Amino acid sequence: MSAPDPEPDWTRRCLPHHLDEIGGDPYMLRTTDSDESPWRMVKVRHDGFWTDEATGTQFNYMTVEFHNDDSTRILNLGDEIEVGFIRPPFWPPEFQPPEWPSDYTLPDPH
Numbered sequence: 001m002s003a004p005d006p007e008p009d010w011t012r013r014c015l016p017h018h019l020d021e022i023g024g025d026p027y028m029l030r031t032t033d034s035d036e037s038p039w040r041m042v043k044v045r046h047d048g049f050w051t052d053e054a055t056g057t058q059f060n061y062m063t064v065e066f067h068n069d070d071s072t073r074i075l076n077l078g079d080e081i082e083v084g085f086i087r088p089p090f091w092p093p094e095f096q097p098p099e100w101p102s103d104y105t106l107p108d109p110h
Helices: 016-022
Strands: 010-014 028-030 039-051 058-066 072-076 081-085
Touching: 010 016, 016 081
Parallel strands: none
Antiparallel strands: 010 081, 028 039, 028 081, 039 058, 058 072
16 A cells, blocks of 8 residues: 655645646545545546536536545536645755635635
8 A cells, every 4th residue: 555645844725627728737635525535646537518408507617536446526616626736855944835716716715
C-alpha cells in the first residue's frame, strides 16, 4: 500500500476552469466538498457534459481522478474549489508561490 498524500503547503480558492492555468505542475484537491476529506494528488482531469432530456439544457462538469486510491470527484464548473500545492524541494523556505488565479476574486462572505 502506498503512503498517504501529504497535506498541501499552500491552498488557493478558485473555479474549476482556473485549473487550466496550472499547466503540468502537480496539485491537490480534497476528495469531496467537506473540509474533513483527505487531500489527494490529482492524476488527470476531464471535461464533460450531459443534456437534460426534458428541457434540452446542457450541463458542463469536470471529473478529476486521484493518485493512490483511483477515486474520482465530479466538479460543477460554477463551484468554488480549494486547490493545494506542495513546496518544490529546491525552493528555499522564504519563497512563496505567485498569487493565483489572477482573475478571481473571492466572494464577499456578507
